[in-house]
Amino acid sequence: MAKDVIPRKTVYRLSVYQRCLQRLKVNDVERVSSEALAKAAGVKPTQLRKDLAYFGQFGTRGLGYNISQLSEKLTQVLGTTRLQPVILIGVGNLGSALMSYQGFNKEGFEIVAGFDIEMPPKITDVPVFPLEKLSGFITEHNIKMAILTVPARRAQEVVNQIVEAGIQAVLNFTPIILQVPDNVVVNNVDLAIELENLSYFIR
Amino acid sequence: MAKDVIPRKTVYRLSVYQRCLQRLKVNDVERVSSEALAKAAGVKPTQLRKDLAYFGQFGTRGLGYNISQLSEKLTQVLGTTRLQPVILIGVGNLGSALMSYQGFNKEGFEIVAGFDIEMPPKITDVPVFPLEKLSGFITEHNIKMAILTVPARRAQEVVNQIVEAGIQAVLNFTPIILQVPDNVVVNNVDLAIELENLSYFIR
DNA sequence: AATTGTGAATTGATTCACAGCT
């Protein structure tokens, strides 16, 4: 029935489903039921079906979903067909860790450059440039996504600068809630808060 | 009015408020209005007030909240008074990155040990032990929290083992949705999904 | 017989609107 606007949470879960499908593909399974896929994704079967319903009908009643077909459709909806170049700003402790982390590349993202005030010891093949080159690089290479791992006090000013230069999406590892215009998306990852949150639930 | 059960999302936001308060404290401000604090936390003022209402009344009408008083109360509610020991399992790329990341210590968590099949080059003061010592260490030191950065295919078996040994909370960096008993909490952090999710919103 | 797709019902979260303090 293909609704017009897909809720943020649904979009997020689509990525989770996609991951699960990829693992199933490797195992040479051809079809999967909403019940099985939902279990792997940690949701209820009805929720999975509702989520998929936002962008069409893909299952076969009585049989379930064709894995590669559904996976392809998800790729299409999520727009992850092409490789996305990403820059990383703040090559400190966490920043350099993320630069050497290979997990992104597998999923279609490539950190093409790092930026910092100081030049850190070269640890990966990814080039690191001084902050003065930041805006120029973004415009020149038409970069849309940035990972922000600068110290908290620099976060807002850096974001202002990169948004100005054309960045449209930011993965923010600083504890600051960034103020950005409506056309820019920010996802926050705060590892300390995740731990703090967990600790609340242990008695 | 102190309700009995605090929603998960509220608990999460309490940590965010706490962070914002800490920054204000450094700036030597004494009071803050729900409007100002909410803005810093990226929520609406009414939501902040509703969240706080779950565990009591702390503001002064007409004046706002006393920062250190509110912060102290939050610490109490969140149970982050004492330092929590945490172990990290899987000292690969991301794992060793997190071990050297100092962000946790600031917020009351200490990674006391790492575990892996292979012994990685020693990069921090944190000791790394072979997996055989895992269960014993957890029981002996009464560890409640674990960070999981093992390869996906090992994730479920490792979790079974640590839950058995007494772990009650897991910060899971693997893309697997872990199956755990009801008394165990899991928070998932999937960096690739965060990026994929962002990329959906850039046109 | 099995399993999807979906309107209706339910549950949960957010926001409004304003009464109640200081």
Next chain:
DNA sequence: AGCTGTGAATCAATTCACAATT
């Protein structure tokens, strides 16, 4: 006058229940 605290209203997300399909 200013700002919190909260019941009521609204809005959003989830789950139910079952008809439709293979």
